[in-house]
Amino acid sequence: MLFGYPVSATEENWLHNCLCEILHSIHASVKTATTLPAWPEIVPEPYRPRLHRRTGLKDRLNTYRTVLENLTIEEQERILQSLHDQNQIALLLSCQCNCDAITDLPQPIREPVKELFKFAFDLLTDMEIRDRHYKVIYDAVPSHTCPFCGCENFDAPRVPREALDHYLAESKYPFAASNLRNLVPMGNKCNSRYKLAQDILFSDDGTRRKSFDPYNCTGIRLSLENSQPFAGTLTTTGQVPKWQIEFAPTSEEILTWDKVFRIRERYEKDVLDPAFKSWLDDFKLWCKSAKIAPSSDQELVDGLNSYATLYEEMGISDRAFLKAAVFRMLHTHCQQGDQRLISLIMSIVNPGQTNLPQTP
Ligand SMILES: [Zn+2]
Structure with a gap:
């Protein structure tokens, strides 16, 4: 790509971090067969006032937990590892680590993971995190131009919004679907006509490949x-x-x-x-x-x-x-x-x- 975005745009990543923290608590309680606090106490205290009314999140976390309880310890650990690995964005893009795709995980957990992180992604818009993220990028990029092609202009921050690409496709790596580090504003042509749901980590023949890190790219x-x-x-x-x-x-x-x-x-x-x-x-x-x-x-x-x-x-x-x-x-x-x-x-x-x- 022609230039990178400031990583400071991803600082407001608390929603994703909070979700990961809750999932760690759920895994720990299922593994040790201990009781978890009820909603909203399951939400770490600093985030509770902002999330306690988001009962859609509660429902999806409950589904996740119910499915997890019926899996083996080994399966549970593989899922937890995948939560970690899919979010090593910089290391994945530079081929310094690998991760399971959602299809490598037990079938019953796949939809609950997708549903949960899709809901969290939508919350980024509802809670205006997405708009603040875009504004930092818009203010920083040269000439308000899409860095993936250099030819599309970015519109000023407002509705309707520019496309926000899941750089690691959410269909394969849903654990990263609400992580700002994996979300990149992209011109509509680049997003809708070219990248689509292509796997940035693998070429068509299944070969692992390196990709530019949009938040750590010095330009070419x-x-x-x-x-x-x-x-x-x-x-x-x-x-x-x-x-x-x-x-x-x-x-x-x-x-x-x-x-x-x-x-x-x-x-x-x-x-x-x-x-x-x-x-x-x-x-x-x-x-x-x-x-x-x-x-x-x-x-x-x-x-x-x-x-x-x-x-x-x-x-x-x-x-x-x-x-x-x-x-x-x-x-x-x-x-x-x-x-x-x-x-x-x-x-x-x-x-x-x-x-x-x-x-x-
Ligand atoms: Zn473009």
Whole structure:
């Protein structure tokens, strides 16, 4: 992903922590056959005033406990271990630990776990935790842009809300479904068209894989330097370069990200191919407004350099990082003396002029 979220956004994780604490109490009481305090005393005291009216939580905890009582000690322990492991988000994403999926656990407990954590996830909205979490992220992210694609804009905090993705899918890892550390605001296209319920921890062939940690990600650089002008497809607006989209530093996380969100395909088909011609026209307008009329190769190279630098300084906003990469690539190729490319850009910048002077 292009940049990360501040981990401080996940600080208000008390609801999830409280739920885990209650489940530990339930497991301990079932294991030792001791009596648990009744609702709401089962809720740790600091959280009780905020939760005592949430009887939906009480009902789901009772169901969980009833099912648990009918399982063996070994099964109970495996479930408790799974509660712990599924919430080791950072370690799971970096492949430093593994966890059972819900389908690895005894069948009777699966639905009660899903129901319980789905209810807790919905409580995040009811209790406005989700909105506060989003506001911290919205205020911190550059240009209010989805970091998974860099192309979708985030709306200001309000209803209707942006999508909140269960990074580890709730269908497989429901114990993490109310953990803010596993919940990431995501643009609607990234969420609904690309990621869906894909398992970020495993590829389609079942291989374990590393993924970016949205709350501990320092960002990456994109380069189009190795693209080939005039070697791409012929679109309705003319010939486009054969795009070579590269990210640095290279990592397994980038492979997963590209696979899950189909990043290279989306950049090529949705941005670079359709925008290339209009971006060259933008360059022409910029030259005009800056009163730059390149009459030599070097003047054109200098103009491209200034234009690329301008967009590099704009960062992520309005897909500027992609436009910057395109013009940096054009600058490099022209600087290396690609006469066909120089002639093309000259003819756009100086329409109607022929026999343009060349650098001796
Ligand atoms: Zn997106």
